Amino acid sequence: MTELRLAHLYPEYLNIYADRGNIAVLATRAAWRGLELAVEAVSVGDELRRDAYDLLYVGGGQDREQALIAPDLAAKGEAIREAVAAGTAALAVCGGYQLLGRFYRDRSGAEQPGAGLFPLHTVAGDRRMIGDCLIESDLVAGERRTVAGFENHAGTTRLDPDARPLGRVLAGFGNDGESGFEGCRLGTAIGTYLHGPLLPRNPWLADWLLERALEHRLGEAPELGELPDDLEREAHLVAAGRARSRGGRF
Numbered sequence: 232m233t234e235l236r237l238a239h240l241y242p243e244y245l246n247i248y249a250d251r252g253n254i255a256v257l258a259t260r261a262a263w264r265g266l267e268l269a270v271e272a273v274s275v276g277d278e279l280r281r282d283a284y285d286l287l288y289v290g291g292g293q294d295r296e297q298a299l300i301a302p303d304l305a306a307k308g309e310a311i312r313e314a315v316a317a318g319t320a321a322l323a324v325c326g327g328y329q330l331l332g333r334f335y336r337d338r339s340g341a342e343q344p345g346a347g348l349f350p351l352h353t354v355a356g357d358r359r360m361i362g363d364c365l366i367e368s369d370l371v372a373g374e375r376r377t378v379a380g381f382e383n384h385a386g387t388t389r390l391d392p393d394a395r396p397l398g399r400v401l402a403g404f405g406n407d408g409e410s411g412f413e414g415c416r417l418g419t420a421i422g423t424y425l426h427g428p429l430l431p432r433n434p435w436l437a438d439w440l441l442e443r444a445l446e447h448r449l450g451e452a453p454e455l456g457e458l459p460d461d462l463e464r465e466a467h468l469v470a471a472g473r474a475r476s477r478g479g480r481f
């Protein structure tokens with residue numbers, strides 16, 4: 232049985248809105264294809280071996296928890312950048328997404344250093360951007376697919392001019408409530424503000440990450456078999472409907 236290795240960064244600090252549910256989805260969808268997902272927690276003071284993982288995952292968190300881990304994460308920045316450059320897949324949600332950029336200036340004005348993977352920075356404002364969110368992504372070449380989730384952040388993320396967003400906002404705030412973009416994509420790494428957890432209602436995104444991880448492990452991109460995602464599709468439609476009912480972008 233092929234084993235995929237996932238490093239779960241700071242699970243005891245960054246895990247709000249059931250973000251760890253994303254790992255349960257990756258593990259289950261891998262198992263349904265006869266694959267095993269080995270999950271290893273990598274936290275403060277732990278070494279991150281740059282060639283040991285096929286997938287990196289980091290969830291969201293409050294400013295206080297982000298401040299507790301930011302210096303340690305920044306020190307792991309080079310290992311994270313090299314791992315992703317070598318094809319390791321990555322999913323970073325909200326607070327974790329912010330800290331994979333250059334820095335996050337939180338509501339106290341303190342600047343928390345980031346890992347410097349994503350070409351962006353984040354500054355917390357007075358407005359909290361909260362609610363159901365729906366975006367359209369062209370992550371799968373030649374296709375436009377929607378991603379539905381829930382956002383709750385004070386951080387306003389500015390992408391560098393040549394940075395690639397994860398998608399275009401159809402309903403909700405996204406990165407900054409202005410640009411009309413949400414998230415960031417850099418090769419095999421994805422950053423997003425969308426909680427929920429994200430992957431149960433967006434199974435295609437889970438499969439995209441698993442394919443990248445398999446490509447890293449096996450050196451070739453196998454086609455993952457289709458799964459009967461009726462429940463997942465229903466969950467997506469319900470979440471998308473809630474976001475649309477909010478009435479467009481803010």
Ligand code: GLN
Pocket residue numbers: 247290291292293294297324325326327355383384385386387
């Ligand atoms: N603390 C960050 C912010 O408020 C991230 C919040 C989160 O992860 N939901 O923007």
